[in-house]
Amino acid sequence: MQRTEVRILIVERNRRMRDFLRREFSRRNFIVEDAANGNELFSKLDSESPTHLVVLAVNTPEGLDGGLLQQLVTNYPNIPVILHSYLEELSEDPFLQKVAAMVEKSGNPENLTRMVSVVLKRYYPDLIEDDKPEKSYV
Amino acid sequence: MVDKTHPSPRRFSLRLKLLSLLIGLVVATLAVAGMTLWYVYATQNIFQHMEKSDISALLSAQGLEKELMAQQGLTTYYSLDHNEQWLVRLEKHNMQFETLLSKARETNYLDQGRTILNSIESDYLRYIHSRSEVIDLYKKNHNKEGVELHRKIRTRFQSIYDLCEQYKQLHQERIRLAAVNYKEHAKFLTVLSLAAVPLSAILAVWIGFILIKRILDPIRRLSRLEEKGAPDFLSGEMGALSERMQNLLDDVENAYDMLQHSRDQVEQSEKMATVGKLAAGMAHSIRNPLTSVKMRLFSLERSLDLDSVQKEDFEVISEEIRHLDTIIRNFLEFSRPPKLRPQVVSPSDLVDSTLALLSHRLESCGVVVTVCRREKLPIVNADPEQFKEALMNLILNSCESMVDGGKISITEDSMTIVPYGKMATVTVADNGPGIPTSFRDDVFKPFYSTKEEGTGLGLSISNRIMTEHGGWLHLKDSGVQGTSFVMALPLKEASTWLRS
Incomplete structure (x- = not known):
């Protein structure tokens, strides 16, 4: 399977950050969907197009305390979730153990894109070909 | 706390002093009370004895004299008119005399008195016998012989009367001695009272002085918190009490300071919690767009070919954003401590x-x-x-x-x-x-x-x-x-x- 068949769902409240991440992942040939809140997230997950990975920022209205992560990992256990968050935002939610990975929000998006590749390889080894080194713009 | 009490081995403790003085006061009071009781008892005995013996004997002696005189008078009356009624009355007085004599014997307690009473009795028997002879002579109208004999028994009458007087004087003397005895007892009791009353007063004043100076004054000062430390002159129990009180006050002061400190901290914490909650929300809201800015800068940095001045501007912008991010991170950590x-x-x-x-x-x-x-x-x-x-x-x-x-x-x-x-x-x-x-x-x-x-x-x-x-x-x-x-x-x- 090619990356153009891998669908990533980005859940982020901040529209500009959401657009930026969409652009970054699209440039890496992923199919990118986005959601601004829990409703949009589950609506996209329940659509006919399969989602392979969710990048979840906990600054959505439901957040961690609202039980969004709990619903996600409980109802869609086969979809890996990468938590994209500030460390201070993380509480002692037991469902944090069920996420595939955590990446601290920073100015460098490559930390996230790198982690997405790692997780996809772990969960879909036959889906993702060995990554060529990302084109560095730095 | 510095120990300000200086117990001196040469001085008696407050407890010992108070106990000694109280015992002294109780002993003095009991002594006076005991002596008074004894005096009342002794006085009562003296009067009872006097009433039962001496006054009774005195009255008996006076009664004997009176009865004797009455008999002598009735005998004379009979000699004058030979009226039998005088003899009847004479017999009554005779019985009265014997009764009084018998009573005098019962109450007598003196050997000398018994001797006198024996003499009165024997002389009276002889007097009655002679008087009966006189009355018989008068009855037989032998008036001349009767008058002669009547005159003779007057001497016997006088002798009995003198014995009665002697008996009376004997008991008068006893009453006088009892009065002297009573006076001696009263004098002793007066002396004892004169000694005991000032002693009791001195002891009471002394106890009062100690109570006021050594107990009440320090307690008052302690209660008014006049002293910052234990008074220097206090020792023993009051010294210990004062020291305990000072320790207690120090503890209370420390506890109050700690409480005040804790209260200030709680107030400060509450204020900080409220302000922190609001500000943390704001900081969090700022942080997200800031991250977005950082990401865009990162993206720009990848694609732009900047000259040295532009590069410097770009680096300053990046550095200032990093600084802002650090401030926000520190603030969030401060407001929501782990x-x-x-x-x-x-x-x-x-x-x-x-x-x-x-x-x-x-x-x-x-x-x-x-x-x-x-x-x-x-x-x-x-x-x-x-x-x-x-x-x-x-x-x-x-x-x-x-x-x-x-x-x-x-x-x-x-x-x-x-x-x-x-x-x-x-x-x-x-x-x-x-x-x-x-x-x-x-x-x-x-x-x-x-x-x-x-x-x-x-x-x-x-x-x-x-x-x-x-x-x-x-x-x-x-x-x-x-x-x-x-x-x-x-x-x-x-x-x-x-x-x-």
């Missing part, structure tokens, strides 16, 4: 690991750190990460204050600090320029910084961490020779109230 995860650990180990973490930074700042440690500090209950953060903030502050490098000394010690108990202390001292005097009171206030790019939260966070550990952070000294801070933590044995 929960303490205490472990049993020696502060010495935490000092070592903090210095290891900062070794490169210290080297780059040109700062030399020396650790003064006699032996490893005893264990405490502390969150290692948070304690290290508190210490790190102090060391980094020192580094930043010493622009051209300098020296930091870290001194470890353990001591007992009243009323907190055994504490471990870590003193961080530098030889930097010091904190200006006008800023010293505010160094622990949040967002208060003398540094151009400081967040003003480092010392506040360190102070909060130490307070949450049941210890404190204290600005010990600051001047041209440098600044020193003391971090204090309760040792594990004393750490019974670690707050989380």
